[in-house]
Amino acid sequence: MGRHSLPDDLAPPSTGSPRPRVRRRTLALATTAVVAAAAGSVVAVSNGLLPFGTSCGGDAVHLAVIASPDIAPALEAVADQARKDAVRTDGKCLDVKINAQPSSEVADSLAQRPAKAEFQVWVPDSDLWVDRVTDERGSALTSVGTLASTPLALGTIRSAAKTLGWPGKTYSWTTLTRTATSGGDLRLGVADPARSATGLLALARINAANRKEADSADDAATRTAAAAKVLYERVADGDDQVLATLPRNDSGAELGNPRRNQAVLLSEQAAYAHNTRADGGPPLDLFYPTDGTARLTYPYTLVDEDALTADQSRAANRFMTLLDDTPGQRTLHDHGFRPDNGTADPKLTGTAGGRAPQPYSAAPADLPTAKDLQALLGMWTITVQSARITTVVDASPSMAEAVPGQGGRSRMDLAKSSLLQALSTFTPEDEIGLWKFATHLDGDRDYVELSPTDRLGDRGANGGTHRDELAAAFSSLAPVPRSATGLYDTTLAAYQRASATYTSGKFNTLVLVTDGANDDIGSIGLDSLVADLKRLADPKRPVPLVAVAIGPQADLAALNRIVAPTGGSAHQVDDPSQIHEVILKAIMAAGSHGPR
Structure with a gap:
């Protein structure tokens, strides 16, 4: 994980190749995707709905963290273990409380609230949210490092995967979406790109593939708009909501239910969580595009570095080192995440539903530019409506x-x-x-x-x-x-x-x-x-x-x-x-x- 010059850096010496510092990008995204929910998360912290523990009596440093719902359970597990072990920072016990909140909602709240936030660390699922807040509010959000990563893929229920030729048959982004949406035989769901980094980055990869294959820029734009219209027919508000559209069991009624999707665009980690849940429904198999996938990254972000007290700054850094050390990384792995450099683990991928010859270990494609993402969101808005x-x-x-x-x-x-x-x-x-x-x-x-x-x-x-x-x-x-x-x-x-x-x-x-x-x-x-x-x-x-x-x-x-x-x-x-x-x-x- 990248480093930032915070005090009390108690991280152990790194082994192996160094992890790169988080790349900062200027992102001109002005989506105002959802307004009120994240403001509620700020109020929840300030009103004491996230009570701090007393494992060290009064001698504790409290750190409030808001995290993307997919990574929040892993962070909570590390925080719980720190309390059990009475981990200290500058002689005081470290007491970290995690609140799960969709990244788009937190971004909206931070962009619209110039007042001091009531949480010190934010872990969204992508840097694009951090850049959006910085662009809109001009605030000094500081991404200290990347905690984990997970690639995007097409998850399908077993019967649909068999029809598509999994695992032997591979697809590019354009052939994958075209196959999945043509003829009406396969119902494909996606999270709203205005509310979901998964949805937006998937749309960006579809657009990049169209640009490469089309004869002209106009032709590429037309193809992307057409794909967007098809995706919008079964769009869900967010990542959790799109997973809820999958069948709940293997019964014929559920699998044939026209309200249920047979395939969804999602992250490998989301598929892992789905497949390992006892009540997750039929397992998913994963198709990884051959022309490069996008990845979710999880930037460890200080919300207002200059406003942190010395204790809070040390506590934020101490928690980051816990997440970066071997037990912390093992916890993230056990929740389905890859390390920040994206290295694939065949066992993890297999549990998520991936298998060779699907290119699950391929390097990710280049990130879309800020201008491309802004144009895509504008296109999404005007195309779908x-x-x-x-x-x-x-x-x-x-x-x-x-x-x-x-x-x-x-x-x-x-x-x-x-x-x-x-x-x-x-x-x-x-x-x-x-x-x-x-x-x-x-x-x-x-x-x-x-x-x-x-x-x-x-x-x-x-x-x-x-x-x-x-x-x-x-x-x-x-x-x-x-x-x-x-x-x-x-x-x-x-x-x-x-x-x-x-x-x-x-x-x-x-x-x-x-x-x-x-x-x-x-x-x-x-x-x-x-x-x-x-x-x-x-x-x-x-x-x-x-x-x-x-x-x-x-x-x-x-x-x-x-x-x-x-x-x-x-x-x-x-x-x-x-x-x-x-x-x-x-x-x-x-x-x-x-x-x-």
């Missing part, structure tokens, strides 16, 4: 200003290019439209609809698709001389239209792009606009407003007030070429709260 998005773009004179370092290209030039890039990520089922605004563009109106919000795949009046016509409309955008920024009147009119044309079953949103503050003297005031938006916003027909503020002249404070009643978000960018990334990020965040 389909989207209805009206884009409203500022055409005031300030949009003609050149952006430094961009070869003389204006804000409008870069905004158009970025919006066209965003357009390429949507499917033919998505409905996209375009307005522009300044002042007095249509009589007294500050706005003009350039393209209606229609299905991209529909045929337009000129024989092409709506996507073609919309791309032409984006390309035609140009600043309007001698005008001003009619922001407030336009926002109200566009939101009224979006609310009135709400389409059930789709992700409905309004995207507003502006580089200035409202300077239309005769317009509605900000207070009145916010009051009207509060009146129009309907939780049963949500239309979150996403505002993108370009440059320092944009009134971000006003935009934050405007988006708040709608459940949307405001984002400031210095470079308009970032607009498409921000839009996908915001859509993914808002879409995770939308109707399912």
